[in-house]
Amino acid sequence: MQDTTQFPAPTPPDRPGGPAAVAARGVVKTHGTGTSSVRALDGVSVDFARGAFTAIMGPSGSGKSTLLHCLAGLDTPTSGSVHLGGTDITRLDDRRLTLLRRDRVGFVFQAFNLLPTLTAEQNILLPAQIARRPVDRARFDHIVAVTGLADRLHHLPAKLSGGQQQRVAVARALLGAPDVVYADEPTGNLDSRSGAEVLDFLAESARGLGQTVVMVTHDPVAASYADRVVFLRDGRVADDVAAPTAEAVSARLLGLEG
Numbered sequence: 001m002q003d004t005t006q007f008p009a010p011t012p013p014d015r016p017g018g019p020a021a022v023a024a025r026g027v028v029k030t031h032g033t034g035t036s037s038v039r040a041l042d043g044v045s046v047d048f049a050r051g052a053f054t055a056i057m058g059p060s061g062s063g064k065s066t067l068l069h070c071l072a073g074l075d076t077p078t079s080g081s082v083h084l085g086g087t088d089i090t091r092l093d094d095r096r097l098t099l100l101r102r103d104r105v106g107f108v109f110q111a112f113n114l115l116p117t118l119t120a121e122q123n124i125l126l127p128a129q130i131a132r133r134p135v136d137r138a139r140f141d142h143i144v145a146v147t148g149l150a151d152r153l154h155h156l157p158a159k160l161s162g163g164q165q166q167r168v169a170v171a172r173a174l175l176g177a178p179d180v181v182y183a184d185e186p187t188g189n190l191d192s193r194s195g196a197e198v199l200d201f202l203a204e205s206a207r208g209l210g211q212t213v214v215m216v217t218h219d220p221v222a223a224s225y226a227d228r229v230v231f232l233r234d235g236r237v238a239d240d241v242a243a244p245t246a247e248a249v250s251a252r253l254l255g256l257e258g
């Protein structure tokens, strides 16, 4: 990243072993019914520590997207529970779940999902506007400084590179200080250099701002930016690796695919 400004740490991350930001307990998810049904998640229990950047990996069809959707309240587990802070989100009605996603969860997708008629700054501020939330200007300034987007704020997305657009999307997800940011293949549409900038930004948001980040990725290099990798296979947690290197992640993935 061009701008080397670092986040100050106004609220340091919880000490290791503190309460989890997100916890899944015995999550089962079956898609479809009858003979064509698929058990995408087969009893997943996993904690995501506050202030940690965690990657979820696994072979194709292992349940990564389904898990992310259940953790984020975008899909409902068939059984088991998901807790966001002290809230069991699997017990919320649709209206409360919508509010919880709006107010306590940030999302970053492979497609940047920026509104083309709004500038970078307007895109970043949009969720706060929709929720009629006051904007923490100091946080906005810090985030913009770390993204290196300060001189791009008044550009429309079409005038930004893919990496810059995704950094706008990450800034948008971070601004409201959500309990957790979920990133689904955030570098899938980017070249390796732009991807590295986005991953640096995600890692820095965890380290500097204490932001909890959970990312699904197929890419061992992307996973190596995380503090920890949770591996799925056949809808179950198959391994859990701290301080991952790209080589260790590749080797583990090959083992799971074999």
Ligand SMILES: Nc1ncnc2c1ncn2[C@@H]1O[C@H](COP(=O)(O)OP(=O)(O)OP(=O)(O)O)[C@@H](O)[C@H]1O
Pocket (backbone or CB within 6 Å): 031, 032, 038, 039, 040, 058, 059, 060, 061, 062, 063, 064, 065, 066, 067
């Ligand atoms: N809406 C759905 N209806 C039926 N089956 C589904 C649905 N969504 C996912 N599945 C099945 O559930 C299993 C897990 O899918 P999921 O997309 O969660 O895996 P994944 O690890 O994210 O895969 P990939 O790496 O290919 O994106 C797969 O067998 C998939 O075919």
